[in-house]
Amino acid sequence: MTNQISLAQGREYLAIPGPSVIPDAVLQAMHRPSPNIYDGELIDMMPGLTRDLRRVARTKHNVAIYIANGHGTWEAALSNVIAPGEVVLAPASGLFTHGWAEMAEGIGAKVQLIDFGTSSAWDFDRIAGALRADTAHQIKAVLAVHVDTSSSIRNDIPTLRALLNELDHPALLMADCIASVGCDRYEMDEWGVDVTVTACQKGLMTPAGVGFVFFNDKAQAKRAAMPRVSQYWDWQRRVNPEVFYQYFNGTAPTHHLYGLRAALDMIHAEGLESVWTRHERLAAAIWAACEIWAQGGALQLNVADRTHRSHAVTALRLTDGLGTPLRVFTESQLGLTLGIGLGMEDWDGCFRLGHMGHVNGQMVMAMLGGVETALAALDIPRGKGALEAAASALASAG
Numbered sequence: 020m021t022n023q024i025s026l027a028q029g030r031e032y033l034a035i036p037g038p039s040v041i042p043d044a045v046l047q048a049m050h051r052p053s054p055n056i057y058d059g060e061l062i063d064m065m066p067g068l069t070r071d072l073r074r075v076a077r078t079k080h081n082v083a084i085y086i087a088n089g090h091g092t093w094e095a096a097l098s099n100v101i102a103p104g105e106v107v108l109a110p111a112s113g114l115f116t117h118g119w120a121e122m123a124e125g126i127g128a129k130v131q132l133i134d135f136g137t138s139s140a141w142d143f144d145r146i147a148g149a150l151r152a153d154t155a156h157q158i159k160a161v162l163a164v165h166v167d168t169s170s171s172i173r174n175d176i177p178t179l180r181a182l183l184n185e186l187d188h189p190a191l192l193m194a195d196c197i198a199s200v201g202c203d204r205y206e207m208d209e210w211g212v213d214v215t216v217t218a219c220q221k222g223l224m225t226p227a228g229v230g231f232v233f234f235n236d237k238a239q240a241k242r243a244a245m246p247r248v249s250q251y252w253d254w255q256r257r258v259n260p261e262v263f264y265q266y267f268n269g270t271a272p273t274h275h276l277y278g279l280r281a282a283l284d285m286i287h288a289e290g291l292e293s294v295w296t297r298h299e300r301l302a303a304a305i306w307a308a309c310e311i312w313a314q315g316g317a318l319q320l321n322v323a324d325r326t327h328r329s330h331a332v333t334a335l336r337l338t339d340g341l342g343t344p345l346r347v348f349t350e351s352q353l354g355l356t357l358g359i360g361l362g363m364e365d366w367d368g369c370f371r372l373g374h375m376g377h378v379n380g381q382m383v384m385a386m387l388g389g390v391e392t393a394l395a396a397l398d399i400p401r402g403k404g405a406l407e408a409a410a411s412a413l414a415s416a417g
Contacts, residue, residue, distance in 0.1 A: 027354035034386045035358040036168050036198065036332035036373035037221040041278075045224055048281035049274040056271055062263045064280060071283040072231060075200055075223070075291065076215055078207040080235040083254035086272045089197040092216040092230035093122045098252040099234070100191060100214065100241040103127025105159045108149055108190065110141050112174060113167030114362025119195060120162060131158065137170045137363055140327040143182055150188050159241075160191040160214075165205065166198040168221075169362035171334035171371065172322055173203060180211035191238055197221060201286060202298045202331035202375045213238045219275065222294075222331065224282040224376040229275045285377075295330075301374050301383050302330040304412040307405075308387045309335060312394065314402030317341070321369070331375035332358070340367035341399055348393040355389035380413050 033040060054061045072082050085095050101107060106129045109120040114137075120130045133145055150158065161183070166173045180192055193214040199205050200215075201222025207215050214234045220227035232254060234242075242254065256265040264270065286294055306325065312318045321334035337345060342360050349355040360369025372390075374383060387409050394401045 023352075025352055027350070027352055029354060031354040031356065032382070032385065032389075033356050034373050034389075035356060036171075036371055036375060038227050039221050039224060039373060039376035040378060040382075041226060042224055042282065042285060042377045044285060045278040045281045049226075049278040051274070051277065054273055056263065056273065061271065061273060061276065064276065065263070065266060068276065068280055068283070071287060073233070075283065075286060076196070076207045076217070076231075076233045077205065077209065077291075078215070078233050078235070080208070080233060081239070081254070081258040083232045083234070083257040084266060085230045085232065085252075085257075086228065086267060087218075087230040088220075088227055089195070089216065089218040089230060090118065090122065092197075092218060092232050093119045093195070094126065095230070095252045095254065096193060096214050096216050096232045096234075097123050097126055097128065099232075099245065099248055099254050100193075100238055101126065101128050101159060102245055104129065106131060106153075106157045107160045107162055108146075108158045109133070109162040110146050110174075111135060111164075112140055112172045113137055113164065113170030115167050115169060115195060115197075116162060116164045117362075119164065123162065138172075138321050138323070140172050140322075140324070141174050141179070143175075143178060146179070147182055147186065150182070150186050150190075153188070156189055158188070158190045160193050162193055162195070164195040166196070166203060166329040166331060168198040168329075168332055169334070169371075170321055171329045171332045172327055173199070173329045174327075176205075176212065177210045184211070191241060198329065198331055198375070201291075201294060203329060204295045207233060208235070219279055219282075221375050223279065224285070225275060225278045229272050229279065297379075298330040298375070300413070301378060301380065302328070302333070304380070304383055304409040305333055305372060305374060305387065307412040308390075308409040309333065309405070311402040311405040311408045312390075315400035317400045318394075321363075331373070333372045333374070334360075334363070334369060335371065336360075336363075336365065336369050337399065338368065340365070341397065342370040343367040344397055345390070345393045345399070346370050348396055349389045352396070353389045353392060355386060357390075384409060384413070
């Protein structure tokens, strides 16, 4: 028997949809001794850091920073504006709306869930029906996931705001942009979003551990009317600190702040519009390859309509539970780690391609080449010419 030699030696490529690839500049910025948290450069850095965070979310309003992942920002946002017994509406197109809804239930809210499955974007007729039926305006917030990382569905936030305005419904519009900020176009103020939650480990290219809640005056008015808010989650002092430690209700995530500063510098040096365009063009190349592979009958894009696909993550399905064997092959034999079929009914048949943050054309072509190799090694039927289609898409994008 011939021993199989792994080709996975060398630099590994983590092509999952978050945590994303961390730029060397971010790692280098973090590689330093602990700083003084009472005086000096860290304190001086904060006004510019919060200003540049607001630029990424496209808002002139407030940002509170938490030592937390995305789930923490869900709870932080809810805790400031939703009291026990109040109702929230949750239109779900994947795992993460369900997660946010469960978080709301955990703080005592009542959840009205509309489930669109894992392959369909929102149906606005159904959402409108729920809002019209709420004549007493018991729904205090709509929990809107912009991009669901599990399904790769990108939902239409501006249309949801337009619907709320048309129906003159006062509910807060709360958007989960954990997988979209710094990847897909997102305009908090222009789109009329009241509360935005995101985290640092995807488009913001910083190691996981810090989350952000942006909120406008309408959300702040609701916070002011709350009977109580847990001291840790309360965003009041975090956005108007009298001393530095109040930004974080305790010790700051010092090295994350240095890394985040470097990441924001990279984003604004490239230009946010250019960042969005880069993600859009790289996604188009990935879709071109996937659509060719799909001609073989074994592979299917989870989201059929391009207008509803994220530019940061692509979810795929393979017949006969072959998603897991494909991922095992790419990781063990090629050093390429792909995303699991998170939240999908046919877990082993699904996998995801992460293309967010610090990603360029040659990285995308390497990822696609790894998938092509695995399809060949596992003898999975596929259309021919996928890599050529991706290369053509990138060439024409220039």
